[in-house]
Amino acid sequence: MGELRVIDGGGEVAVTTRLSDLLQWARKWSLFQYPFVTACCGMEFMSTAAPRYDIARFGAEAPRFSPRQSDVLWVVGTISQRQGPAVRRIWEQMADPKWVVAFGTCASCGGFYDNYTTIPGVDKVIPVDVYIPGCPPRPEAVLDALMLLQDKIQANDRKPIVVPPRLVPERAPGRTGEGNS
Amino acid sequence: MSQAVVDRLNAQFGERVLETSDAFGDHEVVVALKDWVEVAQFMKDDGDLQMDHFIDLTAVDYPERESARFDVVLMTRSSVTGARIRLRTHAKDGEEPGSLAGTWSGANWAEREVWDMFGIKFNGHPDMRRILLYEEFVGHPLRKDYPIDKAQPLVPYREVSDIDKLPPFGIEEGQPFARIDWESRLSGGDNQVSPALGVQQGQRRTLSDSEAAQQVQARIEARMAQEAPEDAAEEGSGE
Numbered sequence: 296m297g298e299l300r301v302i303d304g305g306g307e308v309a310v311t312t313r314l315s316d317l318l319q320w321a322r323k324w325s326l327f328q329y330p331f332v333t334a335c336c337g338m339e340f341m342s343t344a345a346p347r348y349d350i351a352r353f354g355a356e357a358p359r360f361s362p363r364q365s366d367v368l369w370v371v372g373t374i375s376q377r378q379g380p381a382v383r384r385i386w387e388q389m390a391d392p393k394w395v396v397a398f399g400t401c402a403s404c405g406g407f408y409d410n411y412t413t414i415p416g417v418d419k420v421i422p423v424d425v426y427i428p429g430c431p432p433r434p435e436a437v438l439d440a441l442m443l444l445q446d447k448i449q450a451n452d453r454k455p456i457v458v459p460p461r462l463v464p465e466r467a468p469g470r471t472g473e474g475n476s
Numbered sequence: 477m478s479q480a481v482v483d484r485l486n487a488q489f490g491e492r493v494l495e496t497s498d499a500f501g502d503h504e505v506v507v508a509l510k511d512w513v514e515v516a517q518f519m520k521d522d523g524d525l526q527m528d529h530f531i532d533l534t535a536v537d538y539p540e541r542e543s544a545r546f547d548v549v550l551m552t553r554s555s556v557t558g559a560r561i562r563l564r565t566h567a568k569d570g571e572e573p574g575s576l577a578g579t580w581s582g583a584n585w586a587e588r589e590v591w592d593m594f595g596i597k598f599n600g601h602p603d604m605r606r607i608l609l610y611e612e613f614v615g616h617p618l619r620k621d622y623p624i625d626k627a628q629p630l631v632p633y634r635e636v637s638d639i640d641k642l643p644p645f646g647i648e649e650g651q652p653f654a655r656i657d658w659e660s661r662l663s664g665g666d667n668q669v670s671p672a673l674g675v676q677q678g679q680r681r682t683l684s685d686s687e688a689a690q691q692v693q694a695r696i697e698a699r700m701a702q703e704a705p706e707d708a709a710e711e712g713s714g715e
Contacts, residue, residue: 411626418634419633420634
């Protein structure tokens with residue numbers, strides 16, 4: 296949490312913080328998600344939600360298939376021009392405060408679909424908070440994105456951000472530095 | 477097997493079969509537009525041919541050809557004899573081939589797709605609407621004179637200054653299978669192949685893992701310093 300003050304009353308201890316900090320803290324650990332899954336990235340989303348990677352550890356285990364009950368819109372996959380009105384309307388139906396994650400290259404920038412069929416990034420239609428690059432991204436990248444989003448919620452920061460690549464061996468547990476050739 | 481179909485059609489229609497070919501074992505028969513439905517119906521109904529399997533119907537655009545701009549192509553097969561045949565006809569822009577939806581019901585959606593993509597209408601089709609695109613779409617995108625980068629959004633794009641396609645991604649990030657070595661091309665090099673193939677052919681040096689890691693790390697730091705010097709400090713104290 297942001298600012299914590301501990302008041303030690305000799306035997307009894309009280310902790311104070313700002314109400315907004317407490318509110319953001321509660322929000323970031325109870326993200327109800329609306330998965331708008333249209334393409335192959337959905338497999339990685341399922342993998343992230345399944346027990347091996349377990350998105351529930353981050354307080355985001357409850358998918359709500361009604362936009363009116365959800366906080367985070369995951370745009371998972373290619374958004375065609377024909378789906379534009381649908382995704383826009385779902386976003387409009389969500390109650391504030393709401394966040395949007397563009398999952399994968401297609402949702403972030405259209406990917407290699409550079410023609411009449413596809414919206415070149417869902418941010419052309421709705422504002423996006425976190426972009427996850429990858430085609431498709433690994434579950435680790437998705438969890439990175441979720442943690443990034445939690446940090447941004449805590450800091451009340453709405454500036455769009457990109458999940459940085461995890462190529463540095465020290466930052467990627469389980470990946471051996473050598474013998475990758 | 478398939479040659480027998482060509483022979484049968486030659487015997488039945490004589491002069492009206494304009495052209496036949498068997499390039500690479502694919503037998504093809506070309507007929508005039510007015511004979512299109514009759515030949516197709518004959519192939520399906522004839523006791524020897526029994527072409528009962530509709531595979532696909534599509535079109536080809538030849539904008540430079542003056543006699544007839546489009547080819548309409550039917551692929552069909554017999555589940556009895558195993559023979560395959562390709563039937564082709566030429567159509568000018570605006571000419572309407574007869575619909576085969578009454579012959580093979582599978583042709584219904586295929587003809588709607590040809591209308592959608594090429595703008596060829598089929599005479600007698602029960603439901604000649606677009607099938608993949610939306611009714612608001614102007615033009616037919618698989619015609620070769622349709623601009624390759626022209627999109628027709630249903631929802632107006634948001635008015636944000638830096639919304640153009642770039643956000644996050646470095647040139648080669650995330651797509652090691654890209655066909656062009658942009659990094660080399662932009663820095664004045666002339667590698668014409670993908671980074672992976674370039675390594676294989678010795679045009680491009682393989683980076684060791686530590687070198688690659690250093691480069692990525694440097695790029696992350698440069699980006700963080702450039703974009704949000706104050707955000708970088710905030711992120712660390714998130715919890």
